[in-house]
Amino acid sequence: MNLSTIKYFFKETFHALVRNSWLSLSSIGIVTVSLIILGASLLLVVNGEKLTNSVESSVEITAFLEEKVGKAERGTIEEKIKADPKVEAVEFIPKEQALQDMKKSFGDRAELLESMEESNPLPDSFRIKTKEANAVPVVAKALEKVEGVEQVRYGQGVVEKLLTITRWVRLASVVTLTLLTLAAGFLIATTIRMSVYARRREIGIMKTLGATNWFVRFPFVMEGIVLGLIGGLLAVLVVDLGYLSLIKKLQVSLPFIQLMNDQKTLLNILGSMIGLGVLIGALGSWFSLRRFLKV
Known part of the structure; x- marks a missing residue:
């Protein structure tokens, strides 16, 4: 891949985002909302695990x-x-x-x-x-x-019930998080598929002119990465500001409720949100193009 080809890909990606601005904004909106819900759920699971561990450690x-x-x-x-x-x-x-x-x-x-x-x-x-x-x-x-x-x-009777509850809380957290991740991935991939479908003629023309599959696919994948990255960054901004604001309010009004405030854990969660947005954007574009690239 030479420099002129790379420049072409970046140019096509930029033009596609501008030319299909409404579809791009729609994709970014879906990515942002999906990742906000997923990020908030992940923080809820982390805090639930912290509370569970705290209760168990007191036994x-x-x-x-x-x-x-x-x-x-x-x-x-x-x-x-x-x-x-x-x-x-x-x-x-x-x-x-x-x-x-x-x-x-x-x-x-x-x-x-x-x-x-x-x-x-x-x-x-x-x-x-x-x-x-x-x-x-x-x-x-x-x-x-x-x-x-x-x-x-040791609190016989109460402890056994407590341990049962904590096991169910952990199981429910894992199931909920898995379902939300799959739902977010489906919504984002569906939105990107709609964007690809709207440009099926463009893809057909490129194939007719002899463009290879990877040459057609690469700009779309880059577009998906950009959409996922922007949506991920917006979601991180909303979740981060909202969570920090919630911590401050609880410290004043309900100081006995201690939410997870470890910066490393929080950065890992926010970073995974951005990474997930980019990954789903790239994979959504890649797989959405398959039906239009068949000879």
């Missing part, structure tokens, strides 16, 4: 020890807990610390617990975190059989 097990357990036995119990490959961290909570934590949770009513200072009825305990949230019920059942452990609590 922990508390193993209360029998009053007769001494320091040596306590160490043995701790080693048994740590030996479980599903356990990530173990923290010993003496009954004095447990009482102080309870006072903090009572806030202004902490004086109600002052009578417990002399004869603290709370037991020593271990606070256990598992590597995966779905391992909590299994580890808890194993702890109940350990000698010296009087009682095990």
Whole structure:
């Protein structure tokens, strides 16, 4: 491919975009709207995953020890807990610390617990975190059989329901995102196919004059890339400004809701939107030309 051919392709692409301005604007609009919906859905999925992980990470097990357990036995119990490959961290909570934590949770009513200072009825305990949230019920059942452990609590019943909900949330997110991606691709490809169809005579004339398939196809593919790029950039601008504005508003009105604010993750999402726009634009043009290039 020589320089004059490359110049011709760029020239034809520019002229085609200007000459078919309404179709070009329509294609850009479809690309932009489709990618805005897709980008917003992707951000929703990412924030849903963040919330799910946050909820799962807060699930922990508390193993209360029998009053007769001494320091040596306590160490043995701790080693048994740590030996479980599903356990990530173990923290010993003496009954004095447990009482102080309870006072903090009572806030202004902490004086109600002052009578417990002399004869603290709370037991020593271990606070256990598992590597995966779905391992909590299994580890808890194993702890109940350990000698010296009087009682095990982990929110039995609630945790199982929580884990079921998080699994369904993840599945629904994947299915929704996949369907939206396919829908966006279909809409964009259909719009580009309409643009190609409107210029079928032009393609026929070029073929009659002896132009090769790739010579006919290349300007259209470049046109699709440009349309996808412009639509992707517009979608990124709208999604980025809208999302950052939403974060600022929530920080003022609902500070307890923490949305994903990692710049690297956000840039990856925005970059993938642009890349997807370019890819669908190129592939849409490429495949839409097949029926008109058949001899």
